[in-house]
Amino acid sequence: MPSKKRRRKEERPKIHPKNKYSDNPPDFALLASLYPSFKPFVFYSREGRPKIDWTDFNATRELTRVLLLHDHGLDWWIPDGQLCPTVPNRSNYIHWIEDLLSSDIIPKTNSNGDNVRGFDIGTGANCIYPLLGASLLGWSFVASDLTDVALEWAERNVKNNQHVSELIEIRKVKCSQNTHTPEVLNNTESACSEEGEGLPSSSFHLPESKDKSYHGPPILVNVVRDGEKFDFCMCNPPFFESIEEAGLNPKTSCGGTHEEMVCPGGEKAFITRIIEDSAVLKQSFRWYTSMVGRKVNLKFLIAKLREVGVTIVKTTEFVQGQTCRWGLAWSFVPPTKKIISPHVTEKNIISFMLEGLQRQFGAIQVLQSVESFFHAVGASCKLNASTFTVDITASTDHCNALLRNEVKHHDEVASCSNVQEASPNLCFRVSVFQQIPGTLLIKGSLQHRDSPLSGLFSSIIQQLEDALRSKFCREKANF
Numbered sequence: 001m002p003s004k005k006r007r008r009k010e011e012r013p014k015i016h017p018k019n020k021y022s023d024n025p026p027d028f029a030l031l032a033s034l035y036p037s038f039k040p041f042v043f044y045s046r047e048g049r050p051k052i053d054w055t056d057f058n059a060t061r062e063l064t065r066v067l068l069l070h071d072h073g074l075d076w077w078i079p080d081g082q083l084c085p086t087v088p089n090r091s092n093y094i095h096w097i098e099d100l101l102s103s104d105i106i107p108k109t110n111s112n113g114d115n116v117r118g119f120d121i122g123t124g125a126n127c128i129y130p131l132l133g134a135s136l137l138g139w140s141f142v143a144s145d146l147t148d149v150a151l152e153w154a155e156r157n158v159k160n161n162q163h164v165s166e167l168i169e170i171r172k173v174k175c176s177q178n179t180h181t182p183e184v185l186n187n188t189e190s191a192c193s194e195e196g197e198g199l200p201s202s203s204f205h206l207p208e209s210k211d212k213s214y215h216g217p218p219i220l221v222n223v224v225r226d227g228e229k230f231d232f233c234m235c236n237p238p239f240f241e242s243i244e245e246a247g248l249n250p251k252t253s254c255g256g257t258h259e260e261m262v263c264p265g266g267e268k269a270f271i272t273r274i275i276e277d278s279a280v281l282k283q284s285f286r287w288y289t290s291m292v293g294r295k296v297n298l299k300f301l302i303a304k305l306r307e308v309g310v311t312i313v314k315t316t317e318f319v320q321g322q323t324c325r326w327g328l329a330w331s332f333v334p335p336t337k338k339i340i341s342p343h344v345t346e347k348n349i350i351s352f353m354l355e356g357l358q359r360q361f362g363a364i365q366v367l368q369s370v371e372s373f374f375h376a377v378g379a380s381c382k383l384n385a386s387t388f389t390v391d392i393t394a395s396t397d398h399c400n401a402l403l404r405n406e407v408k409h410h411d412e413v414a415s416c417s418n419v420q421e422a423s424p425n426l427c428f429r430v431s432v433f434q435q436i437p438g439t440l441l442i443k444g445s446l447q448h449r450d451s452p453l454s455g456l457f458s459s460i461i462q463q464l465e466d467a468l469r470s471k472f473c474r475e476k477a478n479f
């Protein structure tokens with residue numbers, strides 16, 4: 001049986017190829033020589049490699065300042081303790097949206113000609129996404145937030161950059177008493193101050209809610225104005241349910257206040273509200289997107305998207321140093337006939353680890369289970385017990401049967417009738433590799449990447465992963 005010591009490097013998501021830093025990571029020595037204010041934060045390893053102390057907020061803020069200045073011509077600052085963005089990471093999200101907009105999964109319905117208009121939900125004091133989107137790609141933005149400090153500094157960061165200031169409108173989220181609650185929500189309670197407009201940041205603490213749904217200020221509905229149209233919205237949501245959960249990553253110091261990091265119900269509640277708002281605003285946006293911090297939430301949110309009847313769901317994984325983040329995108333615009341755009345073709349090798357295997361199960365049982373998983377829907381399967389592989393050929397109907405009534409992932413048209421229009425087969429191999437006792441690596445390799453069904457490949461492997469996990473693995477946290 002083939003054996004792999006660890007997950008192959010090339011299978012890990014990579015920094016976006018259009019990202020300025022994909023081939024040229026920031027050169028700390030060069031930046032230190034050019035910017036005296038950055039110099040004190042740079043030190044050298046024994047091998048002579050320039051480094052900074054990632055646990056020092058002043059160092060990470062100064063790095064962001066000089067990178068924005070040097071590489072993007074942006075004059076930028078934030079006060080102590082505010083969330084400090086890392087420029088290469090934030091650029092990945094911008095380039096992913098760029099890919100979505102240029103793909104032909106949905107028709108281009110831009111009424112502004114070629115001018116792209118975005119909405120940044122919760123822009124923060126750093127206003128990073130509008131600044132990057134405007135300076136890199138000339139996009140215009142409405143950038144919302146609700147705390148005084150975020151609004152004041154976002155405004156300053158825009159005004160200090162004349163070349164993009166015309167492109168960015170900072171919009172205050174007003175917490176009025178008659179906050180509209182989308183119909184799809186049962187919840188009618190609003191946590192906004194009755195005093196209305198001004199929510200001093202220090203007093204902005206939302207009450208805990210037992211049902212974990214979002215009870216906060218408006219997000220899109222009642223912030224987007226009548227008749228407004230956008231090409232996309234984006235959001236780096238408050239990820240955590242409590243400041244304790246936000247914790248302190250001992251390896252980095254990117255700041256982040258309670259208001260920036262925490263929302264009752266965490267990102268799950270916050271993004272659920274964005275989804276509910278999108279079901280009200282529908283085609284006012286071509287694409288709705290959000291960053292997601294936990295894979296377990298991603299599954300919940302995709303199920304929610306299906307509930308509200310979106311036409312398309314797309315996901316991606318972002319490289320964020322040692323941590324993973326996901327991008328979730330959806331639309332209500334009817335898709336073009338093509339299931340998958342060639343611009344957004346997915347990987348043809350997808351793998352996952354099966355950890356915590358119960359003792360009585362080994363690779364052979366898993367292999368047999370792979371075979372029966374696909375056999376059950378009538379797909380043709382050839383199991384080879386000496387190479388620990390199963391070769392699968394699945395028709396459109398087989399793929400539909402696998403995906404029907406299940407949570408779908410990645411490039412995918414939600415409507416089954418669209419899927420049925422494509423007739424060719426999806427051919428792929430599933431290999432099982434022993435890693436260490438109790439852990440297997442399962443690898444799916446697509447044989448013909450140009451098959452019109454190839455966009456369903458990742459969803460099918462995700463289904464397989466879920467099935468194998470629930471059959472063979474002990475309960476384990478999914479994050």
Ligand SMILES: C[S@@+](CC[C@H](N)C(=O)[O-])C[C@H]1O[C@@H](n2cnc3c(N)ncnc32)[C@H](O)[C@@H]1O
Binds near residue numbers: 121123145218259
């Ligand atoms: C994690 S921070 C993201 C800041 C910035 N976009 C970034 O990526 O660094 C989340 C931001 O969302 C803001 N926020 C929270 N609830 C909001 C709402 N209902 N509408 C707009 N912004 C909100 C917070 O004040 C905070 O600035």
